[in-house]
Structure formats: structure tokens, C-alpha cells
Amino acid sequence: MFTGIIEEVVEVLNLEKNKGNLKIYCKSSISHELKINQSVAHNGVCLSISDIKDNIYSVTAVKETLDKTNLNYLKIGSKINIERCMKLSDRFDGHIVQGHVDLTAKCIQIVKEKGSHVFKFQHNKCEHITVEKGSICVNGISLTVFDVDQTSFHVAIIPYTFQNTNLHKLQIGDYVNIEFDVLGKYIAQKLKVNHK
Numbered sequence: 001m002f003t004g005i006i007e008e009v010v011e012v013l014n015l016e017k018n019k020g021n022l023k024i025y026c027k028s029s030i031s032h033e034l035k036i037n038q039s040v041a042h043n044g045v046c047l048s049i050s051d052i053k054d055n056i057y058s059v060t061a062v063k064e065t066l067d068k069t070n071l072n073y074l075k076i077g078s079k080i081n082i083e084r085c086m087k088l089s090d091r092f093d094g095h096i097v098q099g100h101v102d103l104t105a106k107c108i109q110i111v112k113e114k115g116s117h118v119f120k121f122q123h124n125k126c127e128h129i130t131v132e133k134g135s136i137c138v139n140g141i142s143l144t145v146f147d148v149d150q151t152s153f154h155v156a157i158i159p160y161t162f163q164n165t166n167l168h169k170l171q172i173g174d175y176v177n178i179e180f181d182v183l184g185k186y187i188a189q190k191l192k193v194n195h196k
Contacts, residue, residue, distance in 0.1 A: 002041045002083050004094035004135075004142025006165050012078040013056060020063030022071065023050075026080065031055040039085045039099065043166070044140030044177040045069050046085075046099025069101045070139075070175045079166040081140045094142030095135040096182050102129075104175040105138075108152070117162050121176065122152040129180040129188050137179035141165055 007030065014025040024042070034040065034057055038049045047059035066072040074080075085099075102125070109120035121138070130136055130148045137143070138155060145153040162168050170176070 001086055002046070002094075002097040002099055002140070003086050003090075004044075004097045004137050004140060005083060006081045006141055006161075007083050008081075009079050009164065009166050010082050012074055012076055012080060015074060015076060018060075020066070022061045022066055022074075023058055024061065024071070024074065024080075025056055025058045026082075027056050028082065029055070030084070031057045034084075041083045041085075041097070041099045041140045042080050043070060044081070044097070044099065044137050044179055045071060045101050065101075068103065069177045070104050071177075073175060079169055081165050083140055095137075097137045097140070097142060097179060098182060099140075100179060101177040102180050102185075103178050105178045107170055107172055107174050107176065110170070110172060113156075115159065117157045117167070118154055119157065119167070119170070120147075120152060120154050121178070123178060124151065129184045131184065134184065135181045137177075137181075139166060139176045141167070 010026040010028045013027050016023040031052055034049050034052055036049055039046050049057050050060055051058045061071045103123055105121040105123035108122045111118045130145050130153055132148050134145055136145050143155040147154040
């Protein structure tokens with residue numbers, strides 16, 4: 001389980017395709033603290049560490065993950081937001097994030113405002129899972145949504161988050177990973193079952 005508070009932005013050093021899977025090699029300042037089989041969110045995708053050598057570690061994304069996330073767009077030199085799984089003794093600064101991406105959304109607008117950036121994202125899920133001022137996870141970042149409709153939403157990004165995540169690299173037309181709030185998903189599922 002994660003909180004959506006990004007620890008570091010890492011660089012992709014190498015990519016290896018193996019049948020339908022993709023092995024991703026990243027360099028990180030916290031690699032020496034990682035352990036084999038530890039869960040680390042990469043752009044919000046929970047992946048297990050498979051190898052560590054010096055400051056370089058590797059994770060593998062299977063075909064199912066590649067089909068449903070933006071990891072299939074990675075190139076050598078790409079920047080990825082990472083977060084280690086939370087400790088029970090830590091403060092809960094973001095919201096409950098599972099690292100299970102629901103879909104990708106397209107960035108359709110970026111507006112630089114006084115002291116912040118506002119991003120608009122569009123997706124193809126026609127259900128009200130997000131609520132005004134509710135939580136969402138974008139590329140692993142815990143954010144608050146506003147101007148929500150069935151297939152789009154906005155998020156306002158403070159300067160610290162903009163500079164210390166890969167959002168400053170985002171351009172119109174790029175895809176991000178979206179994980180809807182887990183509580184909203186359970187409520188939406190319950191309402192769907194009750195209406196049958």
C-alpha cells in the first residue's frame with residue numbers, strides 16, 4: 001500500500017523486452033535501501049524489485065500491466081515517479097493508494113497560473129468514480145480533483161510537486177496512469193450491484 005507521496009524521480013537506464021514482458025532498469029539514490037521482492041510504485045504501478053547492483057535496480061512489468069498503463073511508452077532516459085510502500089508507523093500524508101492502475105488518461109490541457117499549474121486529463125471510463133475535491137492518483141501522485149465530469153477532471157499542482165515529480169516533463173497528448181480512490185471504487189461497485 002502507498003500514499004501517493006513521491007520519494008524520488010528516477011531515470012530509466014535500460015529496457016529489456018522478454019516475450020510480452022518488459023524489464024526496466026532504473027538508477028536511484030535509494031537503491032541501496034531497497035530489497036529484492038520489495039514493492040515500489042513506478043508512476044503509480046506497484047512492481048517488485050527483482051535485482052539490485054550498485055545504484056541500479058530492476059523491475060519487470062508483465063503484458064497485462066503494459067496494456068493498461070503508460071509504462072509501455074517508456075524509453076531510455078524517461079523519468080519515473082517512485083514511492084516505496086508505506087510503513088505502518090509513518091504519517092499518512094496522501095491517501096490510500098494500492099498501486100493498481102485503473103486506466104490511462106490523456107493530458108489535454110496545461111495552464112500555467114500564478115504560483116501553480118492546472119492540468120486537465122481525459123479518460124474513457126463513463127462512471128462517476130471521482131467526486132469534486134476528492135482524491136485521485138496520477139502517475140503515482142496523490143492529488144485533489146476539481147471540475148469533474150464523467151470522462152475528465154482537473155488537478156492543480158503546487159510548485160514543489162511540479163518540480164519534484166515527472167509532471168514538469170508532461171506535455172499535451174501524453175498519457176498518465178490513473179488510480180481512482182479505492183473508497184470511491186467500492187462505493188461505485190456497491191451501487192452498481194444494488195441497482196441490478
